[in-house]
Amino acid sequence: MAKIISVEEAVAMIPDGATIMFGGFLGCGSAHHIIEALANSGKKDFTIIGNDCGMATGPNGEEFYGMAKLVHNHQVKHVIATHVGMTPDVATQSMVDKTLTVDLIPQGSLAEMIRAAGAGLGGVLTPTGVGTIVEDSPFCLGKQTIDGKDYLLMKPVHADVAVVNAHMIDKFGNMWYKGTTRNFNTVMATAADLVIAEADNLVEIGDIAPENVVTSGAFVNYIVDGGKL
Amino acid sequence: MEKSEIKGFIAKRVAKELKDGDVVNLGIGLPTMVPAYLPEGVHVVLQSENGIIGTGAKPTADDAEPSYKTDAGGAPAQAAKFGCYIDSATSFGFIRGGHVNATILGGLEVDQEGSLSNWIIPGKKMPGMGGAMDLLVGAKTVIVAMEHTAKGKPKILKKCTLPYTAVHCITKIITEMCVMEVTENGLVMTEINPEFTVDDVKAATEADFTVAEDLKDMTA
Numbered sequence: 176m177a178k179i180i181s182v183e184e185a186v187a188m189i190p191d192g193a194t195i196m197f198g199g200f201l202g203c204g205s206a207h208h209i210i211e212a213l214a215n216s217g218k219k220d221f222t223i224i225g226n227d228c229g230m231a232t233g234p235n236g237e238e239f240y241g242m243a244k245l246v247h248n249h250q251v252k253h254v255i256a257t258h259v260g261m262t263p264d265v266a267t268q269s270m271v272d273k274t275l276t277v278d279l280i281p282q283g284s285l286a287e288m289i290r291a292a293g294a295g296l297g298g299v300l301t302p303t304g305v306g307t308i309v310e311d312s313p314f315c316l317g318k319q320t321i322d323g324k325d326y327l328l329m330k331p332v333h334a335d336v337a338v339v340n341a342h343m344i345d346k347f348g349n350m351w352y353k354g355t356t357r358n359f360n361t362v363m364a365t366a367a368d369l370v371i372a373e374a375d376n377l378v379e380i381g382d383i384a385p386e387n388v389v390t391s392g393a394f395v396n397y398i399v400d401g402g403k404l
Numbered sequence: 405m406e407k408s409e410i411k412g413f414i415a416k417r418v419a420k421e422l423k424d425g426d427v428v429n430l431g432i433g434l435p436t437m438v439p440a441y442l443p444e445g446v447h448v449v450l451q452s453e454n455g456i457i458g459t460g461a462k463p464t465a466d467d468a469e470p471s472y473k474t475d476a477g478g479a480p481a482q483a484a485k486f487g488c489y490i491d492s493a494t495s496f497g498f499i500r501g502g503h504v505n506a507t508i509l510g511g512l513e514v515d516q517e518g519s520l521s522n523w524i525i526p527g528k529k530m531p532g533m534g535g536a537m538d539l540l541v542g543a544k545t546v547i548v549a550m551e552h553t554a555k556g557k558p559k560i561l562k563k564c565t566l567p568y569t570a571v572h573c574i575t576k577i578i579t580e581m582c583v584m585e586v587t588e589n590g591l592v593m594t595e596i597n598p599e600f601t602v603d604d605v606k607a608a609t610e611a612d613f614t615v616a617e618d619l620k621d622m623t624a
Contacts, residue, residue, distance in 0.1 A: 281538050
C-alpha cells in the first residue's frame with residue numbers, strides 16, 4: 176500500500192544527480208506541484224526522461240509549464256525525450272551553452288522501451304528508425320532482420336524515480352486518468368525504483384471501482400495530494 | 405495559382421484519398437485542413453498520437469480543458485462520443501501495428517526512393533522526431549502533402565540531403581502541381597494540375613520521374 180506524503184517529503188527523496196521520469200505530454204498529465212517544488216529546491220544535475228520538456232508557455236499562460244521549469248533553472252544535465260521544440264531552453268543550453276546533452280528517441284520507441292523496463296524485457300525490436308540517425312543512438316544496440324524485415328534493437332529505459340500524475344488516486348495508490356493524461360504515466364509507473372504519484376484528487380479506497388483502475392497502486396510507493404490544477 | 409490558394413488546393417485533392425471509415429493521423433499545418441474537404445458521406449476516424457482514437461470536434465473555449473485534454477500539439481482537443489483515450493504505449497502499438505490507414509504529413513524534402521526528411525535541420529533548431537518516425541513506418545498509406553518547391557528550389561529530390569525521418573515509406577506525394585506515386589520503378593506522375601505542363605513539373609523537380617500513360621487532371 177502506498178504511503179501518503181507531503182510534496183516536501185517527496186522532493187527530499189530525490190537526490191542531486193537522480194535519473195527521473197516525468198509523465199505528461201507537453202505538460203498535460205504532469206505532476207505540476209511536485210515539479211514546482213523540485214524547481215524551488217535548488218537540486219541539480221538531473222537526467223530527465225519524458226516525452227518532451229513541457230512548454231515554455233502553458234495552455235493557460237503558465238510560465239515554464241511542466242519540466243520546462245527544471246530546464247530553465249539549469250537543474251538538468253541530460254534529457255532523454257522525443258521532442259523538445261516547445262522548450263527553446265533545451266536548444267540554447269545544448270547547442271549554445273553546451274551545459275546540457277540530449278538523446279532524442281522516437282515516441283513509440285521510448286514508450287515501449289520504458290514499458291520493456293517495467294515488464295522485465297531485455298529490449299524492444301522496432302522497425303521505427305531503420306535507416307535514420309536513430310541507428311547511431313546509444314540506446315540502439317544494432318539491427319536485426321527477421322523474416323526479411325529490418326528492426327532496431329532498442330534498450331529498456333529505467334529510472335531511479337518516476338514522478339507521475341492522475342486525476343484521481345485512492346489511498347491504496349490506484350490511479351484513474353482523465354482525458355489524454357495517461358500518455359507516458361502508465362508505463363513510467365512500472366519502470367522506476369521509486370514511484371511517486373501526484374493526485375489531483377485524493378479519494379478513498381473504493382471510490383475508483385476495480386474495473387476502472389488503470390494503474391494499480393501496487394506500482395506506487397508514495398502518493399502526494401497535489402490538489403486541483 | 406495564388407500563393408494563398410495553394411494549401412487549400414492541396415488539402416482538397418488529399419481529401420479524395422480518404423475512404424469512409426479510414427483511421428487517419430494528421431500532421432501539423434496543411435494536413436489539418438484536409439477533413440474540411442471530405443466529400444459528403446465520407447467520415448474518417450482521427451487519431452491523435454498523444455492518446456485519442458476518435459478525436460472529436462474541437463472544443464469551444466468554454467468546454468476546453470487544456471490541462472486534461474489536448475491534441476499532439478498541446479492544443480485543446482477531446483474524444484468524440486465514439487472515441488476513447490489511450491496511453492502512449494497503446495497509441496504507438498496502434499500506429500506501428502498497422503491499424504492506421506493513412507497518415508498525411510508535410511515534408512522538407514522527399515526523394516525518388518520514397519524517403520522523407522521532415523524533422524530536423526541540423527545546427528538550426530532542435531525539435532525532435534516526436535511520433536513522426538513511428539507513423540511513417542506503421543501507417544498503411546503515407547501521403548506527403550506539401551508545396552512542390554521551397555523558395556523556388558525543388559523539394560522532390562534524387563536523394564534527401566537532410567536526416568531521414570523514414571526511408572522507403574511514402575505512398576503518394578501531392579503538391580499544387582501534381583500527384584506522384586512511389587512505385588517499384590520509381591516516381592510516377594499520375595495526375596497534373598492543368599495550370600502546369602509536364603515540362604513545368606520537370607523544371608521544378610530534381611528527382612527522376614516518369615509520366616503515366618493515362619495522365620489525369622488532378623482537379624477533375
